[in-house]
Amino acid sequence: MTEETNLQSTAESLRSTRTYGKFRCHNPSCMGRLQPQAGDKQVKCPECGMEFRVHWIRPDFPRIRGPVWDVNRKLAEEALAKKGGA
Amino acid sequence: MPLNRKIAIIDLTTGDIDVKPIPLAVRKQYLGGRGLDAYLLYNHTEKGCDPLGPDNALIISGGLLTATCASATARTHIMAKSPLTGLLGSANMGGFFAPEMAWAGFHHLVIKGKADKPVYLFIHNGSIEIRDAAHLWGKTTTDTQWAIRAELGDEEIKSCVIGPAGENLVRYANVMTGIKNSAGRTGMGCVMGSKNLKAVAVRGTMDINIARPAEALEYNKQFIDQITSAKVNQTQGTLGTPFIWGATNSWGGLRTRNFQYNQCEYADDIEPERLDDIATETIGPHHMTGCFGCQVHCRAQYKIPSGQYAGKYDEGPEYTSQGAFGAMPDCRSAVTVLTGNHLVDQYGVDNLEIGSIIAWAMELFELGILTTEQTDGLELRFGNDEALLEMVHRICTRKGWLGDTLADGGIPAAEKIGNNAFDYLIQVKGMNNLHSDERATPALALNVATASRGSDHLRSRPAIDLYHLPEPVLRKIYSSPIPYEGPLSSEHTDYEGKPWQVFWQENCYMAVDCLGICKYHTVFLGATLPNFEDWPKVIYYNTGLELTPEQIWEIAERSNMVERLFNLREGLSRDDLKKGDMLNHRYFDEPCLRGAPGVVGRTIDREKFSKMIDEFYAHKGLDKNGVPKPATLKRLGLKNEPSHLL
Numbered sequence: 001m002t003e004e005t006n007l008q009s010t011a012e013s014l015r016s017t018r019t020y021g022k023f024r025c026h027n028p029s030c031m032g033r034l035q036p037q038a039g040d041k042q043v044k045c046p047e048c049g050m051e052f053r054v055h056w057i058r059p060d061f062p063r064i065r066g067p068v069w070d071v072n073r074k075l076a077e078e079a080l081a082k083k084g085g086a
Numbered sequence: 087m088p089l090n091r092k093i094a095i096i097d098l099t100t101g102d103i104d105v106k107p108i109p110l111a112v113r114k115q116y117l118g119g120r121g122l123d124a125y126l127l128y129n130h131t132e133k134g135c136d137p138l139g140p141d142n143a144l145i146i147s148g149g150l151l152t153a154t155c156a157s158a159t160a161r162t163h164i165m166a167k168s169p170l171t172g173l174l175g176s177a178n179m180g181g182f183f184a185p186e187m188a189w190a191g192f193h194h195l196v197i198k199g200k201a202d203k204p205v206y207l208f209i210h211n212g213s214i215e216i217r218d219a220a221h222l223w224g225k226t227t228t229d230t231q232w233a234i235r236a237e238l239g240d241e242e243i244k245s246c247v248i249g250p251a252g253e254n255l256v257r258y259a260n261v262m263t264g265i266k267n268s269a270g271r272t273g274m275g276c277v278m279g280s281k282n283l284k285a286v287a288v289r290g291t292m293d294i295n296i297a298r299p300a301e302a303l304e305y306n307k308q309f310i311d312q313i314t315s316a317k318v319n320q321t322q323g324t325l326g327t328p329f330i331w332g333a334t335n336s337w338g339g340l341r342t343r344n345f346q347y348n349q350c351e352y353a354d355d356i357e358p359e360r361l362d363d364i365a366t367e368t369i370g371p372h373h374m375t376g377c378f379g380c381q382v383h384c385r386a387q388y389k390i391p392s393g394q395y396a397g398k399y400d401e402g403p404e405y406t407s408q409g410a411f412g413a414m415p416d417c418r419s420a421v422t423v424l425t426g427n428h429l430v431d432q433y434g435v436d437n438l439e440i441g442s443i444i445a446w447a448m449e450l451f452e453l454g455i456l457t458t459e460q461t462d463g464l465e466l467r468f469g470n471d472e473a474l475l476e477m478v479h480r481i482c483t484r485k486g487w488l489g490d491t492l493a494d495g496g497i498p499a500a501e502k503i504g505n506n507a508f509d510y511l512i513q514v515k516g517m518n519n520l521h522s523d524e525r526a527t528p529a530l531a532l533n534v535a536t537a538s539r540g541s542d543h544l545r546s547r548p549a550i551d552l553y554h555l556p557e558p559v560l561r562k563i564y565s566s567p568i569p570y571e572g573p574l575s576s577e578h579t580d581y582e583g584k585p586w587q588v589f590w591q592e593n594c595y596m597a598v599d600c601l602g603i604c605k606y607h608t609v610f611l612g613a614t615l616p617n618f619e620d621w622p623k624v625i626y627y628n629t630g631l632e633l634t635p636e637q638i639w640e641i642a643e644r645s646n647m648v649e650r651l652f653n654l655r656e657g658l659s660r661d662d663l664k665k666g667d668m669l670n671h672r673y674f675d676e677p678c679l680r681g682a683p684g685v686v687g688r689t690i691d692r693e694k695f696s697k698m699i700d701e702f703y704a705h706k707g708l709d710k711n712g713v714p715k716p717a718t719l720k721r722l723g724l725k726n727e728p729s730h731l732l
Contacts, residue, residue, distance in 0.1 A: 011616050011617060012312065012620075013562070014613060015614050017559070018315070018614060026332075026333050028684065028685070029683075030684075050336075055359050057320065063321060066335055066357055072682075076686045079683035079686045079687065080679065080686045
């Protein structure tokens with residue numbers, strides 16, 4: 001412990017990967033980066049088509065509040081039908 | 087020095103109190119907190135002891151770093167043999183209790199025996215007194231704490247207490263401190279109640295001499311910056327843990343209607359943003375608060391806005407209460423969630439367990455397995471908010487046949503109800519699951535199946551598995567401090583590499599539980615938060631103890647293995663649905679019906695799940711039956727346990 005180094009730990013080095021003003025699509029198989037415009041209340045993922053309601057923690061800090069229910073329910077039902085589900 | 091904090095062994099039957107130092111050799115094996123508690127439980131109980139008998143040992147502790155200059159060392163850990171599961175009982179809470187206990191001179195209490203009348207302990211600057219608690223019996227958790235402060239004339243006293251649920255021996259009663267901090271899981275409040283122990287009150291002004299205070303403070307500045315700059319913690323500081331709902335209810339990872347659905351649709355009134363609005367309206371814009379030494383401030387303050395309990399003050403609700411009084415019983419009212427949260431805080435009962443068991447009973451009622459005769463006329467259907475809250479009262483007071491039956495926990499209740507009630511009970515090792523649905527996430531399914539205290543998200547969950555992190559990032563995290571060259575996958579539906587992630591997280595969480603740190607300050611919900619490589623300096627500057635990341639890993643591994651030894655001694659068996667590392671059949675047989683396109687239709691593949699268990703056991707050094715190999719016990723220095731060093 002007496003030997004000091006300037007090497008960053010894993011956590012410290014990963015800090016540079018943080019992005020602000022963006023969030024990831026909440027489809028865990030997609031996780032595309034989405035960047036809503038300031039004040040946007042909804043956002044659609046261009047990769048997978050899921051749509052989300054947006055909440056602004058700060059004017060520069062958006063997050064996903066939840067799905068746009070009707071859209072995502074339809075996507076779920078289509079996917080389930082393709083997989084032969086109920 | 088933190089290393090000078092002592093252990094007290096208290097016999098409530100005889101009144102004997104034995105105070106001892108904690109040998110440095112034991113510290114180096116277990117550090118403190120949950121790890122040392124596991125050692126103590128294994129050494130202070132006999133095989134097959136009655137969880138509600140005088141021979142069970144109730145252990146209350148802080149971690150190695152509790153009350154030092156390190157960040158967020160507020161956690162109190164409580165351990166005993168669980169009256170809910172018959173296996174390891176373990177629960178952990180924030181607040182201010184453990185730091186006060188450290189200032190009073192103690193890191194660990196081992197409480198044995200049974201008092202012949204209600205008592206409470208008062209610990210003050212090295213002394214321990216057993217006091218009469220007859221006047222406290224029957225009081226709620228908060229009334230008990232305020233009465234102790236008034237009686238002893240000191241507003242700075244911190245107490246951990248039980249409420250009426252613990253007195254009534256509800257098998258999932260919790261231990262509480264403050265308004266809402268709960269050592270919630272596995273029925274530790276029930277064990278306290280069985281010992282006639284109403285509370286442990288502490289007050290301390292004994293200095294904890296920091297080994298290198300200047301370096302400790304300086305390094306902690308970096309630590310705080312690392313923690314508070316994380317987006318996940320900034321979000322928590324605004325919305326509290328309910329923020330998780332936004333993700334899990336978007337993709338379909340939220341257990342709803344017991345286990346019928348994996349998404350609680352159109353439930354906007356119980357979303358975190360709505361709960362935050364209510365807190366703002368009833369308390370004001372600055373309604374977030376925190377535990378000792380923490381900068382995240384994830385706990386909201388609120389008043390119930392309307393209904394029978396309108397105007398009542400409480401804190402939270404946590405994400406767990408959204409599930410307990412929202413998704414699982416399919417009640418979509420913020421007032422119901424906030425009221426349910428208030429009731430469990432006052433009664434002193436595990437919100438997860440009670441919400442889950444009521445949701446299970448609702449499904450049984452709708453299937454006709456439970457009748458109105460058994461519910462005393464209550465229409466116990468999903469979405470019936472009044473019935474939900476009525477059942478909380480009945481269970482905590484053991485009122486009526488069903489209240490009394492459900493108070494004994496899921497497995498005994500299923501046996502009493504009969505038919506095929508057990509098939510619908512979503513539990514592992516006798517403890518109900520969090521309101522998470524793991525059918526689309528094999529890593530998380532493995533986590534809940536193998537967690538040492540029963541189905542649980544805070545013992546080994548690789549939550550970041552859902553972030554679709556690039557493989558090199560995953561490898562950077564999961565290949566340190568122990569090199570790992572096996573597979574790792576960014577895809578949450580994969581089975582490959584997940585056992586290693588669960589093993590790594592199991593050791594990570596054990597390490598923070600030994601140190602007394604909150605899990606929101608490590609790799610739980612955020613990938614960029616401190617872990618093994620960051621802790622040696624914190625430990626050294628605060629305690630003088632020199633440890634490498636690899637040594638901390640080994641301590642965590644050893645501590646987890648002692649928990650495993652305890653469970654094996656008490657009957658753990660790999661595929662046993664009631665006492666094993668096994669999931670309810672619905673995980674394998676019933677597909678997800680809601681959520682993201684990649685989630686719908688998913689089940690857990692039974693064969694691949696079994697292979698994950700094999701691989702997980704291999705990482706831990708267990709044989710195919712989940713029993714540690716002799717070489718593993720030798721490597722971890724556990725060949726001679728129980729060794730009775732303390």
